[in-house]
Amino acid sequence: xxxxxLTADGFEDMELFYPLYRMKExxxxxxxxxxxxxxxxxxxxxxxxxxxxxxxxxxxxxxLLILPGGKGPEKVRxxxxxxxxxxxMMESCKVIAAICHASQILISAxxxxxxxxxxxQGVRDDLKAAGAHYLDREVVIDGNLITxxxxxxxxxxxxxxxxxxxxxxxx
Amino acid sequence: xxxxxLTADGFEDMELFYPLYRMKExxxxxxxxxxxxxxxxxxxxxxxxxxxxxxxxxxxxxxLLILPGGKGPEKVRxxxxxxxxxxxMMESCKVIAAICHASQILISAxxxxxxxxxxxQGVRDDLKAAGAHYLDREVVIDGNLITxxxxxxxxxxxxxxxxxxxxxxxx
Numbered sequence: 001x002x003x004x005x006l007t008a009d010g011f012e013d014m015e016l017f018y019p020l021y022r023m024k025e026x027x028x029x030x031x032x033x034x035x036x037x038x039x040x041x042x043x044x045x046x047x048x049x050x051x052x053x054x055x056x057x058x059x060x061x062x063x064l065l066i067l068p069g070g071k072g073p074e075k076v077r078x079x080x081x082x083x084x085x086x087x088x089m090m091e092s093c094k095v096i097a098a099i100c101h102a103s104q105i106l107i108s109a110x111x112x113x114x115x116x117x118x119x120x121q122g123v124r125d126d127l128k129a130a131g132a133h134y135l136d137r138e139v140v141i142d143g144n145l146i147t148x149x150x151x152x153x154x155x156x157x158x159x160x161x162x163x164x165x166x167x168x169x170x171x
Numbered sequence: 172x173x174x175x176x177l178t179a180d181g182f183e184d185m186e187l188f189y190p191l192y193r194m195k196e197x198x199x200x201x202x203x204x205x206x207x208x209x210x211x212x213x214x215x216x217x218x219x220x221x222x223x224x225x226x227x228x229x230x231x232x233x234x235l236l237i238l239p240g241g242k243g244p245e246k247v248r249x250x251x252x253x254x255x256x257x258x259x260m261m262e263s264c265k266v267i268a269a270i271c272h273a274s275q276i277l278i279s280a281x282x283x284x285x286x287x288x289x290x291x292q293g294v295r296d297d298l299k300a301a302g303a304h305y306l307d308r309e310v311v312i313d314g315n316l317i318t319x320x321x322x323x324x325x326x327x328x329x330x331x332x333x334x335x336x337x338x339x340x341x342x
Binding site for chain 1: 184185188189192193195196215216217322325326327329330
């Protein structure tokens with residue numbers, strides 16, 4: 001089992017670290033990719049090390065893609081390699097877990113049309129305009145896609161990730 | 172199963188929210204106590220609601236006490252009700268989980284002498300001077316007391332909390 005996080009400066013700190021620490025708590029390997037390797041800064045001042053660039057990622061190596069929110073997704077969505085990773089993992093039916101503003105990455109990757117999804121309320125109209133069926137719930141599952149709205153949804157978000165991964169692994 | 176968090180302004184945000192969200196992920200009830208009820212502010216700008224004052228807490232209701240670090244413990248340790256809660260829960264062999272600067276609360280409550288413990292390195296000499304056996308490890312267990320050093324220890328800290336609680340519940 002291996003997870004991948006795509007991020008950029010301005011990420012929502014809790015939305016990156018809670019899933020990251022949860023994976024570590026379960027002894028699941030996690031790679032963190034950015035546009036360049038090295039330190040990435042959260043909007044609340046926490047720092048994390050990107051150990052890979054987007055261009056170096058081989059999406060076939062991962063079972064789970066985690067997309068944290070905050071101000072990072074507006075930068076990640078501009079990177080064609082990051083969008084390619086996201087598309088490949090969606091098409092391979094890997095688990096995609098996106099919270100808050102991470103819906104922006106999924107919109108730019110062209111992956112939201114006709115999907116049941118949620119996101120941060122400030123960008124929900126973009127999600128609707130891109131063809132998604134927006135729901136105001138702490139977590140929404142549509143096939144291999146799991147979405148949540150904000151940091152306080154993290155308990156439900158991660159509970160759902162583990163539940164879907166377990167079904168995927170055992171079933 | 173019910174958990175209690177004691178906190179004050181300046182708490183280390185990840186050290187409060189990671190255990191709080193973990194408890195919620197497991198559907199465990201959590202009360203948060205402060206010197207007064209209402210919003211408490213983390214050093215990185217996150218906010219949490221204290222739903223009880225220290226004086227209102229009945230320690231017998233809880234199975235687990237979580238003490239986050241940061242700058243909160245220097246305020247919590249000055250409150251005699253907070254120290255009384257900590258002492259009572261230690262004496263009743265409830266699980267006490269303290270991370271980072273939370274060792275300051277345990278020192279003021281007179282609970283560290285001859286205990287195997289860890290804490291944030293900047294206050295380790297105070298822990299040693301108060302009679303504890305300090306160890307530089309991500310997590311240290313001594314009976315019902317679990318201690319860790321810093322935010323990056325949170326995966327091991329929470330994994331150990333659940334492991335000790337499970338033994339307590341099942342054994």
